[in-house]
Amino acid sequence: MPLFLYNDLTHQKEIFTPLEKGKVRFYVCGPTVYDYIHVGNARPFILFDILRRHMEDMGYEVVYVQNFTDIDDKMINKARDLGISVDELAERFITAYFEDADALGIRRATIYPRATHYIPQIIKLVERLIERGHAYVVDGDVYFDVLSFPGYGRLSKQSLEELLSGARVEIDPKKRHPLDFALWKAQKPGEPAWDSPWGMGRPGWHIECSAMAIDILGETIDIHAGGSDLLFPHHENEIAQAEAATGKAFVRYWIHNGYLLIEEEKMSKSLGNIVSVREAMRLYSPLAIRLFMLSAHYRSPLSFSGEALNHAVSAAGRLQNGWKELSFALQHRPRKKERDDVLRETIEATEARYEEELNDDFNTAGALGAAFDCVRAVNSYLAQHEEVDEESLIEAERFLARVDRVMGIIGIERLADIDDLMTSEIERLVSERERARKAKDFKKADAIREELAKKGIILEDTPHGTRWSKAM
């Protein structure tokens, strides 16, 4: 089954085919680096990274670009409040972004362009728009002329009149049309500025993404993603600028994730109801946060709550335990000669379903269901059979490792991250404890368990021996 994605440009699910066979050009709108990111910001970053990993898992080469907006009103105001330069502010929160994103297990993008590093490309794009009659200069500002671009409103599915009617846009006498937007803003006193054909100034918000995407990925890219709040005006404007300048289709598939809600309301800075990623990670593991993000379809709203996160903690524990149980069985159970076809078929069916779900518009909740089915099948099998079918269990192990590689919700790498010396020491103590238990020397057995617990090693006594693992 090929990959289907819901395209916001056409408002329907479509088969995904990249412009160039085997290669995907993927652009995601990144953060404005004026503060720590909150969990609502993290939703697209986690989700689209996983979509990209799934594409790689399917054999695509993915060039994945995520920008940093490091110059705009919010940056200028915040820098002023803190008494530092806009550049220092950007450095500080880009560093913070990487700390948070790395901790959340978000894989690094191929490239992280910054708006201020693309000023020449931005200026060139604005010049092109002026030449082609899509933009005009007023007192050092440059505006995009929406009336000159007939397709304006296609993405948000609204005509100019409709967009205006509910409008809370203030009338700006400089603009020809109220929906015209700034491509370049003339410098105000004290603001950072760059030299341009229209005098000192800085880029408008929307132009940076078009300029960077075009420069890095080309005039037509495969996927452009971001939160739904970017649909209008940000992405609508990006299309207008890019297509008016190049005359080519800018983005082939637009995808947007639904909002993260808190107490039934959108989590956003202006509402003041945010939970930062840092705060969330003090309480919940990255695995649980990731699982939580995957538990609903990416286009649906998702409610953040302590209850929901606690559910995710338990669910992630179940997956991880399933993995541990499986590894333990493969190491310690006697092998059976003949194959178990029922188990094998179940595992295969489960993996096939996992793929189908992800390929059906990135249905992560469905794919998770398949992963849980696999765990239950294995657990159930291990509960009923003393001797095990090694081949089938290896199949299951391979599948769960794949789930973890794409979704990052089991933590296999961290579980295995123990050096050999430590491992042999642990195993020596575990067998010493086993002997003590057999000799009914429970005092000693408990002491060993205590000692290892202090080192972050958890012991669990099972009917098949004592299983140990890292505390996570």
Place this chain on the structure above:
RNA sequence: GGCGGCAUAGCCAAGUGGUAAGGCAAGGGACUGCAAAUCCCCUAUCCCCCGGUUCGAAUCCGGGUGCCGCCUCCA
């Protein structure tokens, strides 16, 4: 006012024409020196309401009710 989305068990949630995935919680059982866990089983005659189409609908159509988002900075 315009545009769009959602309504499925106690909670979260998938499923969009063929007879209700999965997770959490609760209940029952297993295991166990203890503890902490863990595992297994079980849970919706039914998918907001009313009407229609169909052999057949949670899924399609019409109407209604409720909730949310966008049209302004926002992931």
